[in-house]
Amino acid sequence: MAATTIESVLQENRIFTPAEAFVRQANVSGMDAYRRLCAEAEKDFPGFWGRLAREHVLWKKPFTQVLDESKAPFFRWFADGELNASYNCLDRHLETQPEKTAIIFEADDGKVTRITYRELHRRVCMFANGLKARGVKRGERVVIYMPMSIEAVVAMQACARIGAIHSVVFGGFSAKSLQERIIDAGAIAVLTADGQFRGGREIPLKAAVDEAIAMGGCESIATVVVYRRSGSPVAWQAGRDVWMHDLMAGQPETCEPEWVGAEHPLFILYTSGSTGKPKGVQHSTGGYLLWMILTMKWVFDHKPGDIFWCTADVGWVTGHSYVCYGPLACGATEVIFEGVPVYPDAGRFWKMIQDHKVTVFYTAPTAIRSLIKAGGELPKHYDLSSLRILGTVGEPINPEAWMWYHETVGRGRCPIVDTWWQTETGGLMISPLPGATPTKPGSATFPLPGIFADIVDETGHPVGKGKGGMLVITRPWPAMLRTIWGDPERFRKTYYPADFQGKYYLAGDGASYDEDGYIRIIGRIDDVLNVSGHRLGTMEIESALVANPIVAEAAVVGRPDDLTGEAICAFVVLKQARPGTEDAARIVKDLQDWVGREIGPIAKPRDIRFGENLPKTRSGKIMRRLLRSIARDEEIRQDVSTLENPAILQQLSEKAR
Ligand code: PRX
Numbered sequence: 270m271a272a273t274t275i276e277s278v279l280q281e282n283r284i285f286t287p288a289e290a291f292v293r294q295a296n297v298s299g300m301d302a303y304r305r306l307c308a309e310a311e312k313d314f315p316g317f318w319g320r321l322a323r324e325h326v327l328w329k330k331p332f333t334q335v336l337d338e339s340k341a342p343f344f345r346w347f348a349d350g351e352l353n354a355s356y357n358c359l360d361r362h363l364e365t366q367p368e369k370t371a372i373i374f375e376a377d378d379g380k381v382t383r384i385t386y387r388e389l390h391r392r393v394c395m396f397a398n399g400l401k402a403r404g405v406k407r408g409e410r411v412v413i414y415m416p417m418s419i420e421a422v423v424a425m426q427a428c429a430r431i432g433a434i435h436s437v438v439f440g441g442f443s444a445k446s447l448q449e450r451i452i453d454a455g456a457i458a459v460l461t462a463d464g465q466f467r468g469g470r471e472i473p474l475k476a477a478v479d480e481a482i483a484m485g486g487c488e489s490i491a492t493v494v495v496y497r498r499s500g501s502p503v504a505w506q507a508g509r510d511v512w513m514h515d516l517m518a519g520q521p522e523t524c525e526p527e528w529v530g531a532e533h534p535l536f537i538l539y540t541s542g543s544t545g546k547p548k549g550v551q552h553s554t555g556g557y558l559l560w561m562i563l564t565m566k567w568v569f570d571h572k573p574g575d576i577f578w579c580t581a582d583v584g585w586v587t588g589h590s591y592v593c594y595g596p597l598a599c600g601a602t603e604v605i606f607e608g609v610p611v612y613p614d615a616g617r618f619w620k621m622i623q624d625h626k627v628t629v630f631y632t633a634p635t636a637i638r639s640l641i642k643a644g645g646e647l648p649k650h651y652d653l654s655s656l657r658i659l660g661t662v663g664e665p666i667n668p669e670a671w672m673w674y675h676e677t678v679g680r681g682r683c684p685i686v687d688t689w690w691q692t693e694t695g696g697l698m699i700s701p702l703p704g705a706t707p708t709k710p711g712s713a714t715f716p717l718p719g720i721f722a723d724i725v726d727e728t729g730h731p732v733g734k735g736k737g738g739m740l741v742i743t744r745p746w747p748a749m750l751r752t753i754w755g756d757p758e759r760f761r762k763t764y765y766p767a768d769f770q771g772k773y774y775l776a777g778d779g780a781s782y783d784e785d786g787y788i789r790i791i792g793r794i795d796d797v798l799n800v801s802g803h804r805l806g807t808m809e810i811e812s813a814l815v816a817n818p819i820v821a822e823a824a825v826v827g828r829p830d831d832l833t834g835e836a837i838c839a840f841v842v843l844k845q846a847r848p849g850t851e852d853a854a855r856i857v858k859d860l861q862d863w864v865g866r867e868i869g870p871i872a873k874p875r876d877i878r879f880g881e882n883l884p885k886t887r888s889g890k891i892m893r894r895l896l897r898s899i900a901r902d903e904e905i906r907q908d909v910s911t912l913e914n915p916a917i918l919q920q921l922s923e924k925a926r
Contacts, residue, residue: 283710292704295704300706302705303718314336317719326555326558326562327352330349330352342745345532346556347555351528353432354557354598355429355430356526357558358426359389363386363387363390369600371384371389372389372603374604374605375606375607377467377468393430394522395517396513397427397431398517398524399516400433400516403492403511405457406431406432410435412459413460414461415465416474417588418462425583425593431527434534435535435537436454436539437589442584444477444484448481452487453549458490458491459492459493461475463496465498475503495513530554530555531556532554532751534552536589540692540804541797542795550693550750550754551751551754552750559747560746562598565595568717569686570657570704573600574628575628575629576602577602577629577631578622580610586691604625610639610640616647616651622655623653627655630656630678633662635802635834641673654680656678656683658684660685660687660688662689662697663803664834666687687700687714692750692804693749696748698716698717699713699716699788709787721743722743722788724736724738724740724781725739727768729769732781732782735782737782740779743774763775778794779792800835801832801834805837805868807824807825811823813864823841823842828897837876838896841878853879884896884917884918886912892911899922
């Protein structure tokens with residue numbers, strides 16, 4: 270396990286207390302209300318969760334046991350209860366608010382489409398019936414590779430309706446990544462689009478699906494459903510391929526939901542780890558849904574009149590939890606955006622908040638930083654008075670960006686919720702409550718009620734106030750991942766390591782408490798990078814590089830970057846001689862493109878440096894800490910006495926441009 274005594278160097282003493290008027294109207298009103306919920310969970314853990322699950326989720330068959338710990342860490346929640354996620358997101362609103370707008374969709378070119386709960390329900394049912402007609406059944410896996418669209422939500426909800434397990438692959442991943450996920454999940458269908466529009470450019474999607482399937486190993490795929498978005502010509506395989514509109518045409522407008530056990534997998538979502546291939550994080554139906562509803566109400570203070578906008582792509586967990594499931598289960602009106610924040614200009618987000626009167630806005634620190642850079646004054650030109658809560662997710666937010674968000678976007682009025690969580694946790698875990706928690710810039714503050722988090726040292730002992738260590742979750746929670754698809758042993762080893770006698774969920778993040786007990790997330794303690802809020806394993810990028818015929822060896826580390834949080838730096842040993850300046854520039858470009866094709870453009874190394882070797886100990890272990898220093902252009906002050914080949918450091922310090 271990595272070194273763990275992490276001292277926080279940052280002192281942040283500014284405190285922002287929620288305004289009295291906000292506190293009064295909040296779903297969790299004031300710190301006492303927060304503490305009462307925490308105390309209830311502490312006093313009677315199953316009683317707390319059982320009460321909430323009965324109050325907030327619609328069950329076809331009620332559960333009799335809240336938590337089954339007998340096979341820990343394979344926890345089971347509400348296991349004998351039965352429900353359907355799509356029923357909870359759609360049907361429950363049909364009687365109460367069928368004409369309410371569920372989704373306001375804004376396309377890349379600015380065209381706006383609205384859809385009511387009634388219409389969304391109708392389309393989900395028709396699509397679900399269409400999938401059934403193609404033989405997709407309960408428990409079967411369906412890969413979704415679609416642009417941000419109403420149709421992507423229809424696709425996910427339709428899978429949930431028939432008990433099929435969806436696995437969404439972000440549209441920015443390459444054909445190769447898609448193929449690997451299709452194979453690992455054993456999917457029988459892929460749902461895609463002809464193309465997507467981002468920043469005025471058309472990006473093909475169906476072509477990548479064709480390419481992925483042609484790579485082999487995807488023989489299980491019997492159906493490819495294509496949503497017509499761009500209208501550009503696509504290759505077609507008769508029998509296998511079908512247009513989404515043709516599949517839906519003539520289908521009945523209702524579809525009896527498939528009632529599934531609470532533990533039935535709702536979805537698999539692949540994410541990077543420190544070793545091996547991306548892992549298929551498997552989530553449940555009942556516990557997951559409960560937590561989406563609760564976090565919407567507690568952290569986003571959901572009210573019927575809200576216009577909620579989470580900017581995350583449905584390809585990431587944030588898009589699952591706070592685009593597809595959470596808002597719809599709460600009957601919210603939400604905004605879905607196809608494009609990018611800087612097109613046609615860096616005022617796009619602010620214009621959309623103004624046009625759609627967005628009340629709750631949730632985005633990533635990377636987006637905030639890039640918008641500060643591209644036009645820090647721009648928000649002032651828009652009417653942002655509809656906003657009442659601002660949120661961030663995905664990476665630590667630096668206090669400067671936090672202050673800008675607070676002052677320039679929120680005009681000092683809106684509480685900021687800095688939400689810490691992970692693909693594995695399903696939903697928010699450590700976060701302020703907007704009508705309760707006094708916030709400090711750069712701190713995710715405290716665990717939510719029912720979540721028991723701590724910061725511990727290598728021996729598993731809590732470090733206490735003012736200290737840093739490893740972030741752990743000490744009790745199970747309903748929305749936790751259940752396993753890694755097809756690899757329960759990897760699940761156990763990764764998240765419930767023997768180091769802590771298998772008692773704690775190890776988040777993989779370093780964190781520290783300040784003197785007031787506020788939690789500050791420092792970053793990953795494993796070999797996982799966080800680039801623009803996206804997780805990438807260094808091993809994955811190394812494997813991609815080494816798969817190139819000219820590469821003998823590669824090591825990848827991160828270095829801090831003002832905009833993207835971390836930037837990817839690769840150190841490469843070629844099978845041929847170390848290149849001179851001119852050749853180096855060409856090879857860098859080739860290798861960047863190569864990684865783009867192997868994994869996806871987000872994984873392209875920013876810097877690539879060449880050496881005749883890598884810095885290794887006498888036992889052959891790569892000394893990554895040295896590489897990290899080199900990547901930061903730091904002078905090497907560390908102990909290099911165990912280094913086999915010190916001369917190599919000089920070579921690697923020379924940047925190829
Ligand atoms: O390192 C933490 C960082 O993002 C990781 C989880 O990434 P992923 O599974 O892709 O999910 C991202 C969206 C939930 C964490 O291990 N992270 C997430 N939120 C924060 C954060 N780091 C600091 N502050 C946050 N609010």
